[in-house]
Amino acid sequence: xxxxxxxxxxxxxxxxxxxxxxxxxxxxxxxxxxxxxxxxxxxxxxxxxxxxxxxxxxxxxxxxxxxxxxxxxxxxxxxxxxxxxxxxxxxxxxxxxxxxxxxxxxxxxxxxxxxxxxxxxxxxxxxxxxxxxxxxxxxxxxxxxxxxxxxxxxxxxxxxxxxxxxxxxxxxxxxxxxxxxxxxxxxxxxxxxxxxxxxxxxxxxxxxxxxxxxxxxxxxxxxxxxxxxxxxxxxxxxxxxxxxxxxxxxxxxxxxxxxxxxxxxxxxxxxxxxxxxxxxxxxxxxxxxxxxxxxxxxxxxxxxxxxxxxxxxxxxxxxxxxxxxxxxxxxxxxxxxxxxxxxxxxxxxxxxxxxxxxxxxxxxxxxxxxxxxxxxxxxxxxxxxxxxxxxxxxxxxxxxxxxxxxxxxxxxxxxxxxxxxxxxxxxxxxxxxxxxxxxxxxxxxxxxxxxxxxxxxxxxxxxxxxxxxxxxxxxxxxxxxxxxxxx
Numbered sequence: 001x002x003x004x005x006x007x008x009x010x011x012x013x014x015x016x017x018x019x020x021x022x023x024x025x026x027x028x029x030x031x032x033x034x035x036x037x038x039x040x041x042x043x044x045x046x047x048x049x050x051x052x053x054x055x056x057x058x059x060x061x062x063x064x065x066x067x068x069x070x071x072x073x074x075x076x077x078x079x080x081x082x083x084x085x086x087x088x089x090x091x092x093x094x095x096x097x098x099x100x101x102x103x104x105x106x107x108x109x110x111x112x113x114x115x116x117x118x119x120x121x122x123x124x125x126x127x128x129x130x131x132x133x134x135x136x137x138x139x140x141x142x143x144x145x146x147x148x149x150x151x152x153x154x155x156x157x158x159x160x161x162x163x164x165x166x167x168x169x170x171x172x173x174x175x176x177x178x179x180x181x182x183x184x185x186x187x188x189x190x191x192x193x194x195x196x197x198x199x200x201x202x203x204x205x206x207x208x209x210x211x212x213x214x215x216x217x218x219x220x221x222x223x224x225x226x227x228x229x230x231x232x233x234x235x236x237x238x239x240x241x242x243x244x245x246x247x248x249x250x251x252x253x254x255x256x257x258x259x260x261x262x263x264x265x266x267x268x269x270x271x272x273x274x275x276x277x278x279x280x281x282x283x284x285x286x287x288x289x290x291x292x293x294x295x296x297x298x299x300x301x302x303x304x305x306x307x308x309x310x311x312x313x314x315x316x317x318x319x320x321x322x323x324x325x326x327x328x329x330x331x332x333x334x335x336x337x338x339x340x341x342x343x344x345x346x347x348x349x350x351x352x353x354x355x356x357x358x359x360x361x362x363x364x365x366x367x368x369x370x371x372x373x374x375x376x377x378x379x380x381x382x383x384x385x386x387x388x389x390x391x392x393x394x395x396x397x398x399x400x401x402x403x404x405x406x407x408x409x410x411x412x413x414x415x416x417x418x419x420x421x422x423x424x425x426x427x428x429x430x431x432x433x434x435x436x437x438x439x440x441x442x443x444x445x446x447x448x449x450x451x452x453x454x455x456x457x458x459x460x461x462x463x464x465x466x467x468x469x470x471x472x473x474x475x476x477x478x479x480x481x482x483x484x485x486x487x
Contacts, residue, residue: 016032144159212236214426238276239449255282320368359456
């Protein structure tokens with residue numbers, strides 16, 4: 001029955017989606033990869049590609065539904081389906097290579113490494129890649145998450161894929177005692193190692209205020225609402241400052257505004273920000289779209305100090321394709337509203353975002369950048385002891401997108417053993433502990449602000465020090481598998 005394997009792969013993809021935020025069903029992810037392993041085991045590469053493609057479709061179609069919710073009324077299903085189809089090709093590649101190595105010695109190791117290699121590829125190509133939906137991002141909590149401190153997202157993905165392959169081996173070789181020990185080791189060892197990862201230590205603390213001014217829930221209509229978004233955030237910051245002056249809230253050492261909460265001209269002047277920072281006597285971190293004297297625009301975070309104004313800036317390095325820059329501009333108008341709204345591409349930054357604020361050295365990743373390994377890794381390598389993710393999720397309404405992104409911040413917290421502050425225009429804003437636990441969260445499409453004390457961690461994790469080495473090592477395993485299988 002030829003259809004059994006594709007159906008099994010589709011079931012696996014559905015399980016992987018079910019493991020994804022906002023659900024806390026992280027343990028379904030290994031089951032998903034067990035289903036994929038059983039579906040491709042011993043098949044030809046061509047068959048494996050088709051099976052993997054089906055797995056990818058079943059996972060990504062519901063996972064990325066928020067893109068259709070965002071664009072659907074004006075652009076139909078094609079941007080959503082097109083992106084899903086392109087990304088599912090990488091899962092097809094995973095299935096093809098997994099089928100080739102499934103009969104090799106230590107097949108579970110090779111098959112798990114293939115998943116990491118395919119993710120690395122789709123995180124880079126095309127147009128800078130699309131790392132959304134990486135397998136590690138299903139693990140915002142659970143037994144595999146501590147492994148991020150050793151080898152980052154790549155090791156978490158490898159571990160849960162390895163456990164899934166171990167489970168598949170138990171099913172496949174249940175009557176072959178010599179294979180059972182290897183199967184049990186592959187199934188249990190990754191989670192067991194995660195339980196041994198030690199926690200770091202705190203050196204000091206910073207009292208942080210977060211402004212969530214709220215934004216209209218109007219989807220594409222947000223293009224014309226930048227003035228409203230700015231006004232909302234200024235008003236919420238004024239309210240917080242009044243609460244601080246009255247003693248109802250503690251004095252923050254730093255006040256953080258989200259991405260796109262302001263707009264800046266070449267002079268970088270703003271009397272409202274001057275007034276707010278002077279009232280608090282503390283610096284601000286403010287996200288906004290900035291225009292330079294030459295007309296170039298960029299997505300930036302500015303440090304705004306009392307009496308001095310803008311004293312440091314970070315320009316977003318990883319821009320969103322078909323949004324902040326437009327590939328194939330002549331035809332892109334059929335799939336994105338930003339082709340007409342933004343006649344010229346934004347300019348990407350080249351340097352890590354690191355700001356000094358008192359005892360804190362703050363590393364910044366703007367919105368989409370939290371999905372990329374290198375952005376916060378480079379900041380942590382430069383001494384950042386607190387991580388901040390300003391974001392603007394108002395475009396996507398009350399979809400799962402916000403919670404998918406929050407899970408990425410939780411993984412980054414563990415990866416670098418740093419607390420993470422998420423500041424969103426429309427929610428969910430959050431404080432994430434260095435173990436990935438949520439300390440404080442806000443609702444969606446509300447005006448809220450809060451002040452919390454966050455630890456400034458010392459020490460660095462192995463993942464921070466190694467950077468991309470774990471991912472490159474696992475990719476090397478895949479390349480070596482070609483010679484081991486002789487194909």
